[in-house]
Amino acid sequence: MKIASYNVENIFDLQRSGHEYKEYIPYSKSNWNDVNYKKKLKNIAKVIKDINPDIIGLQEIESLHALKDLRYALKRAGVYYPYYKIANLKDTTVKVAILSKIPFVYTHEIAVTSSYRYRNILEAKFKINNKDLYILVNHWKSKAGPESMRIVSAKKLKKRVQELGKDKNIIALGDFNSDYEEYEIFQRKRRHNDTNGITGINHILGTVKYQTDAQHTQVEPNDFYNLWYDTAPEKRYSYIYRGKKEAMDSILVSAALLDNKGIDYKIHSISAFEKPYLFRGKAIYRWQTTRSKLRRHKGKGYSDHLPVIAEFVLH
Template sequence: MKIATYNVENIFDLQRSGYEYKEYIPNTYSQWNKKNYQKKLKNIAKVIKDIDADIIALQEIESLQALKDLRYELKRHGLYYQYYKIANYKNTTIKVALLSKIPFIYTHEIAVTSSYKYRNLLEAKFKINNEELYIIVNHWKSKAGPESMRIVSAKKLLKRVKEIGCQKNIILLGDFNSDYEEYKLFKRKRKHNDTNGITGLNHILGTINNQNNSLYANIAYCEFYNLWYDTEKEKRYSYIYRGKKEALDNILVSKALLDSKGIDYKKGSLRTFNEKYLFKGKRIYRWQMSRKKPRVHRGKGYSDHLPLIAEFIY
């Protein structure tokens, strides 16, 4: 069973909702129009088709309409996802979603706070070979905000995980806007470190303890293993910022998925999807817009993130 996560970089539909980013207001100077929308859908559908995951988590989808349009484009490419869901209870500009070949037992939207600064999370429960599997899709606050904002999302996520039960098969994935070792990287960045060195991904979700660091062992009894540690260090990236490779996207698994019983993570299977066509030189071939403002869509490129894939056996 192949599970993936992909920040698709701003798939906006062609309806005016009033919440769009300026350059995605349809049919204006920026040329977010039918032609460019269809090109964006076609390009992202090619990537998702080539991954061919059983379940794929998506970030930066504007609306249910945009998700349906992407799903239709995938069907045209020969890949059919019968089951789909978007976290659309709150009018945030962009949202998280799921496409799946496997039926949901249920889906449940987790409101982090009532503020539009925080995107809702999306939880889905599956039954595979008579075993329960929980998947929660995340898109935490970007690095434009301090770590305290990502901690708000992390605490809400941890609260929900504890309600499900830490011993269950749980996968947390998505764009956490956090490195797998964020606690090391952000120490020098005063703009981010407003939490006395505590991070959402490492401390609240307990991934730090898998590095034999017992200093914060009492913060979270629910501990997750970050699958980035299951691949070579130089391959641990899904994003490139000013020439520097970063791992903002993560797939975390509960201990039950590592116990060689029932559903289990397939060792050595974590990887970024990094086909040549997703790069232009040393850069990720993101969706292209003019540099001059107002920015204009050029109708080329994919996303500023690379997809992340993990395999599971059952």
């Protein structure tokens, strides 16, 4: 079973909601129009088709309309996702969503806070080979905000895991806007470190304790293991910022997914999706806009993030 996470970099529909970023106001001078919208959908659909995941968590989808349009573009490309959901109870500019070939038992939105500065977490429960699997799709506060804001989301996620139960198969994935070793990186960036060195992804979720490959890791209940530790250090990235590779996106697993029973993570299967067409030179071939004051869409490129993929086996 293949599970992926992908920040698709702003899929906005062509309906005005009043919440759009300036360059995504439909039919304005920014050229966000039918031609460019279809091109964006087709390009992202190509990436997802080439991965062909059973379940994919998405970030930066504007609306249910946009998610359905992406699903239709995928169908036209030959991949069908009958089950889909977007976290749209809160009118944030972009939202998290999920596409699945496997039916949901239920989906549920976790409100991090009532503030629009925090995006809701999307929870989906699956029943696979009579085993329960929970997937929690995240998109935490960007680096425009300090670490304390990401900790708010981390605590809410942790609380939900404790409610579900420590023996459950839980995958938390998404754009955490945190490197897998954020606690080291943000020490150098004082404006982010407003928490005395404590980070959401490493300390609140417990990933800092487990830095060996998956085979040699015993995760304690209520902690998560970051799958990036199960591949070579040079492969641990999903984003390139000013020439430096960073792992802003992660797939985290609970102890139950490493216990050789029921559903299990397939050892060494974590990877970024690194097809040549997703790069221009050493940079990720993101969706292209002009550099003018009002950015105009060029109708080329994909996303500024690479998808992250992991495989799971059913015993």
